Amino acid sequence: MSxxxxxxxxxxxxxxxxxxxxxxxASTNGSTPLTHLQRTKIFLAAGDFRRAVDACRQEVQEHPxxxxxxxxxxxxxxxxxxxxxxxxxxxxxxxxxLSLNLSSGGPEDLLDPPNVLARMAKEMIQASAxxxxxxxxxxxxxxxxxxxxxxxxxxxxxxxxxxxxxxxxVPPEWPW
Numbered sequence: 001m002s003x004x005x006x007x008x009x010x011x012x013x014x015x016x017x018x019x020x021x022x023x024x025x026a027s028t029n030g031s032t033p034l035t036h037l038q039r040t041k042i043f044l045a046a047g048d049f050r051r052a053v054d055a056c057r058q059e060v061q062e063h064p065x066x067x068x069x070x071x072x073x074x075x076x077x078x079x080x081x082x083x084x085x086x087x088x089x090x091x092x093x094x095x096x097x098l099s100l101n102l103s104s105g106g107p108e109d110l111l112d113p114p115n116v117l118a119r120m121a122k123e124m125i126q127a128s129a130x131x132x133x134x135x136x137x138x139x140x141x142x143x144x145x146x147x148x149x150x151x152x153x154x155x156x157x158x159x160x161x162x163x164x165x166x167x168x169x170v171p172p173e174w175p176w
């Protein structure tokens with residue numbers, strides 16, 4: 001059997017396996033797409049905070065509630081904590097990557113990349129994330145203070161139990 005005759009079926013099989021694997025990641029059971037919160041959880045685990053914020057904002061837009069605002073607050077606070085962890089570990093290249101991740105992410109960035117010094121990016125990202133967290137926490141409290149009182153202790157306990165990486169996931173009690 002020649003190399004080209006052997007390579008074609010192997011490549012086709014590989015493509016089939018790869019595409020099946022991608023489908024498993026993209027949905028929960030092959031036919032049901034992931035919810036905004038499920039996608040947010042995946043994005044947090046990957047450290048893709050731009051998409052995590054976007055997915056959680058979509059949750060607020062489509063299902064406004066005190067819980068959805070609290071979840072968005074959590075994502076902003078997770079971003080803030082991740083930035084702080086990078087700074088403490090002196091991972092400034094990762095900080096630059098995060099800054100690029102949070103920029104528009106469109107094809108135009110390939111031609112004109114946003115260049116921000118990592119230490120400046122740290123200050124800008126943290127200030128913005130903290131402001132947005134304060135705003136969304138206030139909105140959640142205005143909507144339903146009782147929900148805030150019940151949900152917020154869950155994330156506080158989660159942070160205490162996972163001090164070195166809580167920002168890459170969510171409390172297990174949350175139905176994401």
